Amino acid sequence: MNTYTKLTRRTLLAATATAGAAVAASRVGLAAPDTTKAPTLAANGESWSFVLLGDLHFDRLAHHDREWVAREKPNDWRQIENYSRITAEVHPLLLAEVKKTVEERAKTAAPVRFVLQVGDIVEGLCGTPELANLQAREAIQWIQEANLGAPFLFCKGNHDVTGPGSVEAYQQVFLPFLGEQLRRLAPQSATPAQAFFAMESGDSLFAFFDAYDTASLEWLETTLAQSKARRKFVLIHPPVVPYGARSTWHIYSRAREAEQRARLLKVLGAHKALVLGGHIHRHNVISRRTGQNEDGFVQLALSSILDKPNEKPRTQLEGVEAYTPDQISVEPNFSPDTEAERRASLAAEAPSITHFEYADAPGYAVITIGRESVKAQLFSGIGQNEWKTRDLIALSTKA
Secondary structure (H helix, E strand, O other): OOOOOOEEEEOOOOOOOOHHHHHHHHHOOOOOOOOOOOOOOHHHOOOEEEEEEOEOOEOOHHHOOHHHHHHHOHHHHHHHHHHHHHHHHOHHHHHHHHHHHHHHHOOOOOOEEEEEEOOOOEOOOOOOHHHHHHHHHHHHHHHHHHOOOOOEEEOOOOHHHOOOOHHHHHHHHHHHHHHHHHHHHOOOOOOOOOOOEEEEEOOEEEEEOOOOOOOHHHHHHHHHHHOOOOEEEEEOOOOOOOOOOOOOOOOOOOHHHHHHHHHHHHHHHHOOOEEEEOOOOOEEEEEEEOOOOOOEEEEEEOEOOOOOOOOOOEEEEEOHHHOOHHHHHHOOOOOHHHHHHHHHHHHHHHHHEEEEEEEEOOEEEEEEEOOOOEEEEEEEOOOOOEEEEEEHHHHHOOO
């Protein structure tokens, strides 16, 4: 096994005593848990790290049927043009920096084991199944040619499955690639049958949640309950806790989804989960209580959409006192027709918030897992410009 393979992948939904659960397990093709135990590196005093990337929206103009976009998504062409420019001009520099980070940290006491990405690898909106498949294949080729020096793992974003043929492309292109990357870590790993799956590294669990599959929630509840890992990371593309101007863009935000939201908050809080996400294209750190006892979780979100290499943090908010409905003013022109709804969403969350940070600060992060800490070094732009470090374990005690 090489440096990055001290890891055991688990697909952790066991059949329960009820027939309904057994049917659900068979429907999503879940395997029995792998009984091979991964080395508990952190418990032995050894540290390690991973690189965290936000949304990427890989795109090229040739990936789109312009007539379809004009008919179905007429307001998105300017965005498509901008993401195509960023893909060509800026993101090669970002991936080169990730590669440099992996190489440099290989010489330290906390080498990088893998790169995680929080969804929206691609822009989607291609217009035909053939173009969706092409975009997915070229995105994978782009990642492979970057030669990052570490496996590349990701969860599903909404743009990854938006447009004709995109769901099929995810199944046919992205999931097999995930299987290849998992086998770089542990040769016995199987290709995931669906976009929610789990793996363990040392004494840490990584649960990749599919926000667009209703089976994910029960799977997550079972996965976290069965895991004996000290630290439980949950990758989920949209926020769990709303923040900023787009405060109705979180998962289970509709009134009819109140039960699912309550279940998600409960399971994350009960396991002191460390939630990693994106979607809003803004930096965010939140600690949230979920009950009367010490239950709660930490949410870290980021964006890797860089308009230019030398991005600097701007529009910063920090402190529980800043978590009010007025935070929607960070984007004053966004969706004025929904202002009341967005304010209400933030007002409902505010009593449960124990730590809050927000910034427009695209870049990436390096998460280092030590014996008693999980430190997130946050970098803005390209050039290893570290602008803050946060200990996620320390923040979890505030929840």
